[in-house]
Amino acid sequence: MSSIGQRLESWELLLEEQLSAPEWSLQCYVQVPSTMDAARDLCAVLPNGAAGLVLAADQTAGRGRQGRAWLAPEEGFFGTFVFRLSAPPSNVAAFTLAAGVVVAQALEPLGVKCQLKWPNDLVSAEGKKFSGILTELVSTDAGNFILTGIGINLKGATASSPRSASIYDITGRSLSAPGLAVKLAVPLKEAFHRFETHGLAAFRSAWLARAFGMGLEMMVDTGSGIQSGTLYGISEQGLLQLRSREQITEIISGHVISVGNIYAASN
Structure with a gap:
């Protein structure tokens, strides 16, 4: 069992008002x-037919891909969505890319021009990760x-990074974590069901339309x-997929270290 702290009842009440309680198990x-x-821990008690969401105002030991430490910003969205698979698992890691599309689509109406950096980052038009x-x-x-798990830097000092x-740097707007959770929850659940049925093919064109560094x-x-192309x-x-000398190389796992003349930070 994980060591968890005090519940945030005000957030839970807000989310329960916005999301259908029988369809969601909420912990803040x-x-x-x-x-x-x-x-x-929530997986063990999640009711059949329900999705889960764990949301925190702060986290002290967040992690990124391959166990890398993920340092929490001053104000952030720290949430993990839980979905029960209806069939044996297959290529579940690719859901990261589908989820990136959902997050981008939720943020774009708020004035955030999102680009998706393979495999798991959202960056600004200038290539800055948020x-x-x-x-x-x-x-x-x-x-x-x-x-x-989705981490979003909502507001915090970035001069040292x-x-x-x-999000505040990009838009000048202050967003709340529970408000953003409401915008993400239903689209993510719908995306999960589409992914189970159609795989990443259902999201590939939307991902490519936002791909950071295309060409x-x-x-x-x-x-x-190091692979380059x-x-x-x-x-x-x-x-x-990287193209070099008219050949296409496919990379299963890795992290992007540069795009054009931009050095890329990655977690």
């Missing part, structure tokens, strides 16, 4: 080590679950070496 906290860890997404598979006696930005030279650290796209399985 003042502070947790990680919403992903708290969401793992959000990261982490998807994990959890298998329990109660079934298989996808956990989708020139490759980062906040630019890109360098990717795969863990076993012009960003060509992504496959229907979520693999990054």
Whole structure:
């Protein structure tokens, strides 16, 4: 069991008013080590047919891909959505890309011009990161679950991190975490069901339309070496496609270290 703290009842009441309670199991906290860890505990008690959401005002031990530490901004959205799989798990990591499309579509009407950086970041038009997404598979006696953790820098000092930005930096608007959760919850649940039925193919064109660095030279650290080439796209399985000397190389896993002449921070 994760070590979790005091519940934020005011947030829970607000979310219960906006979301259908039988369809959602909601847990809001003042502070947790990680919403992903708290969401793992939620899987064991999640009612059949319900989705889950763990939301915190602060987290002290957030993590990104491959166990990298994720430092919480001054004001942020720290949430993990829980969805029960109806079939044996298949390529669940690609749901990260679908979730990125949903987050972008929720933020764009608020004045945020979102670009998606493979595999899990949202960046501004200038390539500054303001959000990261982490998807994990959890298998329990109660079934298989996808956990989708979303971190968004809503407002915070970014002068010391020139490759980062906040929603406030980009738009001049202050957003609340529970308000943003309401905008994300239903679209994410609908996206999850589409993903189960159609896979990433249902989201690929929307992702490509927002791809950061399309047509630019890109360098990717795969863990076993550096791959470089012009960003060509992504496959229907979520693999990054780089073009070099008329050949297409597909990359299963890695993190982008540069796009054009921009050094890219990654979690």
